[in-house]
Amino acid sequence: MTKHISTFILFFAISFISFANGDEGYDVGSKAIDFKLKNVDGKMISLADYDDAKGFIVIFTCNHCPYAQLYEDRIIALDKKYASKGYPVIAINPNDPKKAPDDSFDQMIVRAKDKGFTFPYLYDDTQEVAKAYGATRTPHVYILDKASDELEVKYIGAIDNNYKTPSEVTEKYVEDAVDALIEGKKVPNDYTKAIGCTIKWSEA
Amino acid sequence: MIRNLYFSFILLTLSFNYVKAQDSKAVKVIKFNDLENLINSNERNIKVINFWATWCKPCIKELPYFEALNKNYSDKNVDVTLISFDFVENLDGRVKTFLKKKNIQSDVFLLDETDFNKFIDKVYPSWSGAIPATIIVDNREGKNVKSFYEKEFHEGEVEQLIQEYFN
Numbered sequence: 001m002t003k004h005i006s007t008f009i010l011f012f013a014i015s016f017i018s019f020a021n022g023d024e025g026y027d028v029g030s031k032a033i034d035f036k037l038k039n040v041d042g043k044m045i046s047l048a049d050y051d052d053a054k055g056f057i058v059i060f061t062c063n064h065c066p067y068a069q070l071y072e073d074r075i076i077a078l079d080k081k082y083a084s085k086g087y088p089v090i091a092i093n094p095n096d097p098k099k100a101p102d103d104s105f106d107q108m109i110v111r112a113k114d115k116g117f118t119f120p121y122l123y124d125d126t127q128e129v130a131k132a133y134g135a136t137r138t139p140h141v142y143i144l145d146k147a148s149d150e151l152e153v154k155y156i157g158a159i160d161n162n163y164k165t166p167s168e169v170t171e172k173y174v175e176d177a178v179d180a181l182i183e184g185k186k187v188p189n190d191y192t193k194a195i196g197c198t199i200k201w202s203e204a
Numbered sequence: 205m206i207r208n209l210y211f212s213f214i215l216l217t218l219s220f221n222y223v224k225a226q227d228s229k230a231v232k233v234i235k236f237n238d239l240e241n242l243i244n245s246n247e248r249n250i251k252v253i254n255f256w257a258t259w260c261k262p263c264i265k266e267l268p269y270f271e272a273l274n275k276n277y278s279d280k281n282v283d284v285t286l287i288s289f290d291f292v293e294n295l296d297g298r299v300k301t302f303l304k305k306k307n308i309q310s311d312v313f314l315l316d317e318t319d320f321n322k323f324i325d326k327v328y329p330s331w332s333g334a335i336p337a338t339i340i341v342d343n344r345e346g347k348n349v350k351s352f353y354e355k356e357f358h359e360g361e362v363e364q365l366i367q368e369y370f371n
Contacts, residue, residue, distance in 0.1 A: 137334035
């Protein structure tokens with residue numbers, strides 16, 4: 001009887017944990033979903049398209065947010081450094097252009113061209129990907145590692161520890177994480193926080 | 205006659221300077237430990253601390269609601285502080301111009317920090333770091349009871365929330 005109760009409690013606890021996860025997005029260790037989103041070149045992109053990738057640096061970002069803008073050059077540098085090593089950058093704009101007109105698909109095309117983005121810049125028009133991942137702000141990074149057919153979240157957080165002055169950065173969270181994955185090591189600091197702009201969710 | 209004119213001129217200059225001084229809101233630049241001291245101060249009141257920036261649209265939209273709160277609850281021991289995340293380089297230009305234009309009367313501080321991963325959890329553990337965000341600290345009984353809202357308030361919401369503390 002006691003055993004049954006414990007099993008029941010365990011079952012209940014597990015369902016509760018899964019529910020909580022589903023509600024608030026991913027934690028480090030979660031399995032991430034793939035998606036099919038429109039790129040600034042008009043093509044639909046899925047992570048499954050990248051046969052040779054070992055993983056991905058998924059970055060929720062946008063045009064209008066000053067923090068996102070301050071990181072644009074560093075995001076390009078990340079892609080240049082890591083795409084060839086199997087970890088390309090996939091940038092996703094989840095903002096509702098009704099609330100942030102600068103983040104419309106047309107403006108994304110302009111921004112990607114002006115800055116010379118070397119990576120896809122995708123439009124999450126239903127905001128479902130951002131919701132599934134649990135992104136709350138821009139920029140917000142999720143590093144995924146490909147293991148067989150699954151994508152596992154290995155890092156969530158900021159790009160580094162100084163949004164303002166790249167030369168004063170003392171901790172490169174994303175680089176350290178990807179370097180660790182490439183070397184088959186554990187990610188040293190797998191969850192960080194940063195100030196960012198809220199994702200502009202559509203009004204229900 | 206000329207002497208009177210001269211006198212009026214001085215008076216005018218003086219009053220102009222006075223008005224100017226009244227208009228430009230003093231904004232103190234603070235570091236994280238100052239913010240921490242503010243959140244955990246011993247003052248027996250309700251502190252409403254809102255995190256915003258001039259470039260953050262939803263923040264600017266909700267500022268009038270915090271201003272109204274500051275005005276309507278000033279005699280009820282509710283203390284509203286607006287913490288700007290603008291760059292310190294923009295303080296004299298952009299931030300002060302904005303505060304003047306919007307005639308902001310609440311206390312405004314500018315938090316000059318860059319390494320926020322160290323600080324965000326200390327403000328409130330569930331804060332992801334997005335703004336607008338607001339922390340309410342009820343220290344009327346010295347218990348420092350904190351509530352955190354990582355959201356944009358709509359008209360009337362924040363006053364209603366504070367009114368509940370008095371019901």
